[in-house]
Amino acid sequence: NAGVTQTPKFQVLKTGQSMTLQCAQDMNHEYMSWYRQDPGMGLRLIHYSVGAGITDQGEVPNGYNVSRSTTEDFPLRLLSAAPSQTSVYFCASRGSSRPNQPQHFGDGTRLSIL
Amino acid sequence: GEDVEQSLFLSVREGDSSVINCTYTDSSSTYLYWYKQEPGAGLQLLTYIFSNMDMKQDQRLTVLLNKKDKHLSLRIADTQTGDSAIYFCAETNTGTASKLTFGTGTRLQVTL
Numbered sequence: 232n233a234g235v236t237q238t239p240k241f242q243v244l245k246t247g248q249s250m251t252l253q254c255a256q257d258m259n260h261e262y263m264s265w266y267r268q269d270p271g272m273g274l275r276l277i278h279y280s281v282g283a284g285i286t287d288q289g290e291v292p293n294g295y296n297v298s299r300s301t302t303e304d305f306p307l308r309l310l311s312a313a314p315s316q317t318s319v320y321f322c323a324s325r326g327s328s329r330p331n332q333p334q335h336f337g338d339g340t341r342l343s344i345l
Numbered sequence: 346g347e348d349v350e351q352s353l354f355l356s357v358r359e360g361d362s363s364v365i366n367c368t369y370t371d372s373s374s375t376y377l378y379w380y381k382q383e384p385g386a387g388l389q390l391l392t393y394i395f396s397n398m399d400m401k402q403d404q405r406l407t408v409l410l411n412k413k414d415k416h417l418s419l420r421i422a423d424t425q426t427g428d429s430a431i432y433f434c435a436e437t438n439t440g441t442a443s444k445l446t447f448g449t450g451t452r453l454q455v456t457l
Binding site: 235264266271272273274275276279289321323333334336337338339 | 349353378385386387388389390393433444445446447448449450
């Protein structure tokens with residue numbers, strides 16, 4: 232009963248490096264989202280997807296790219312990492328657009344940019 | 346844009362009631378949620394309330410909504426040490442059902 236799986240759990244990068252954070256869900260959910268969590272700022276939406284092939288920007292999209300080639304996977308790419316992207320990243324999925332459908336969260340990826 | 350605010354910290358004694366408060370600005374909010382985050386983990390949905398309700402009770406949890414004042418609260422009865430966590434308030438509206446706006450989170454510390 233995996234739910235939402237994020238990899239890696241921890242990562243340290245140097246400024247300018249690129250990396251992809253992986254997110255996979257096995258619940259056949261259409262909706263998937265990426266958030267970043269910073270101290271004192273709660274969770275902020277980076278990008279989201281309402282289905283395979285469809286993505287859109289959230290509140291803080293700059294510096295991040297996403298794609299959704301399958302229902303199961305929603306990777307987040309940092310093309311040129313910056314120290315301001317040091318954060319904890321959460322992927323979430325939900326089954327439908329109905330607001331009473333809860334989001335299921337992964338356990339997070341803790342990313343440090345030096 | 347939408348804004349959701351919470352106090353950062355709350356300390357209560359085991360066995361007492363905890364009340365965590367949240368205010369929001371979006372008058373078109375339709376659903377409001379409470380999530381719990383334990384250390385090193387993702388967020389777990391605790392409960393939610395539809396905007397046409399004033400109160401919802403679920404075991405030890407009571408959610409109160411004052412739509413006029415845009416104020417939401419979560420009451421935890423008989424607080425236990427296992428309730429120590431960060432609690433997030435979040436809202437969505439019908440027009441942006443795929444997006445949630447989260448508050449900053451309230452860290453609840455339960456002391457013996």
